[in-house]
Amino acid sequence: MAHKTENPRAWLFVAPVLLLVAFNAFIPLMAVINYSVQESFGNNLFFWHGIGWFEQIMNSERFQATLLRQGFFTFIILAIELPLGVAIALTMPKKGFWVPVCLVLMALPLLVPWNVVGAMWNIFALPDLGLLGATLNGFGWEYNMTSDPFDAWFTMILMDVWHWTSLVVLLSYAGLVSIPDAFYQAARIDGASRLSVFRFIELPKMKHVLTIAVLLRFMDSFKIYTEPFVLTGGGPGNSTTLLSIDLVKIGLGQFDLGPAAAMSLIYFLIVLTFSWIFYTLMTKNDPM
């Protein structure tokens, strides 16, 4: 018979984690939920508002447009960074002198802080002084990120690809080098083509790391804030205003706590739902 020993001291060991989680996740989340169902006035006056803010956000054209923009951004990012990252990983050497060199070069962009990346690319894209902007203009493309929405998007996506493709590369590379040589030997004896080797050996063996890469890139790109904010400030107009930028505008710019809180929760649920769907789909056939 299993007998449960009660020992109150056990709580002492759990307490630090409980406190940490309480302060950094649970209490803030509760505060947000609290704001999202109330109308706030000056002098700390709050009134019950029910699901009014949620209705308002869901029906607001502004939110829908921002969500669409955000979805589009994330889609493009994933569509570029994943194949590109895998392709780069495939071309990297598997042993020898160049391995550490390549790895360090690949890791460099990941080490740059977000706001620095934004500032760097802001200067890089200046039409008269920036290397990118001036070069493009030199080639006859009237490139100006601050007035042309297309140019702004182009720069924003290029920046994100520069900053984060490395993550996909490093993860894919880790997956690739863990494949034993014997698999490649078997394929050579069968006479399998390069494409078959990729399709039937490398891709299945990279599946787990690619799952993680997709999840990380999805979550990160969906809640991206600093880089596009520093780069374009959400402009020109609202053309590059992504969800988090809009959220900050409503919450801290206009101090509409209720709508901002409701929007945060909707935002949070979207990220959570999509991550869960991705994860479930990608690990569906795995015997665990």
Next chain:
Amino acid sequence: MAIELQQVTKKVAGEMHIHATDLQLYPEGFNVLLGETGAGKTTLIKLMAGLEKPTSGRVLFGGADVTKLSPQKRNISLVHQFFINYPNMTVYENIASPLRVAKYDRKEIDRRVREAAEVMKLGPMLERRPQQLSGGQQQRTALARAIVKESDLVLLDEPLANLDYKLREDLREELPRIFADRGATVVYATSEPTEALLLEGHTATVRQGRVTEFGRTEELYRRPEFFETADVFSDPPINSGEIRKEGSRLELNTITWEAPAFLRDEPDGPYRVGIRPHFVSPREEVESPVELVGKVLVTELSGSESVAHFTTPSGNTWVSQSHGVHPFQIGEDHKFYINPAGFLYFRTDGTRVSAAAEMATL
């Protein structure tokens, strides 16, 4: 098919991995490569497969030079120690994969896959994926891929090393039967002398990048021409010691015995003796044995036999392997009896002193 290595060497980064090797495999049977880990068995297999190119020398298949031929053009199969299958293909597709690449028609593929699956007892598993199978079944799938192709040369690189004891025994029994009528030359690498003996056929002993000897497994075990062969082909390790010949007497430290007839005409001087552990017994089992006192270091008792490691008066560590359970006291001196028929005599250069009429009873 007759497979032959002619003066094949392999050098990697200035280091000799395979020294000049001549080897003519016995066609249509098991050719065991026996040697310790790192002896060069896998390199030899890769050279035969064409996965590695020799630094010098030639590889011949049926008399034709294939040295420069890529692996897929050699019509070979390779089964690795790890269970190598395509992870997201079903067992059926895995077995069919070499045939698909070779563009056989669908009916032929189906017929061959089902036949191979039948032989490997994979019938009910055809729709599963490798990860859903046990290790033994995964290796059976890999073996089925090897036989479905009807290759001229099948290379098995320690195929049973990662299997459980029981599965290993089952599959080892089946293997010779599976390959019996297929007309393929089979190369089987193993580090276990017992396995080489159980598989029969021919054996090449490999040590430090050299094939020391090649011959019928039994012959090689009973009458090795070189000390190295005997040393590789012995489990537990062979006991060896420096002896001196003085006239018709042989002496090992303080122990002396009569030299056998074939040794009497050899010059006096130093020789090396090799004695397999099962000729060293704690009981007096044969007439006029050579007696020796040793201090017991370690004992291993199994139900049917006793193995004792002991130090000889000359300071060598020897092993005795005897039937039944024998009580040894660790740290105590014990008397051991050596069957003189078990002595293998080698010259100082490692070649064996052999007699024309040797006892066939060894």
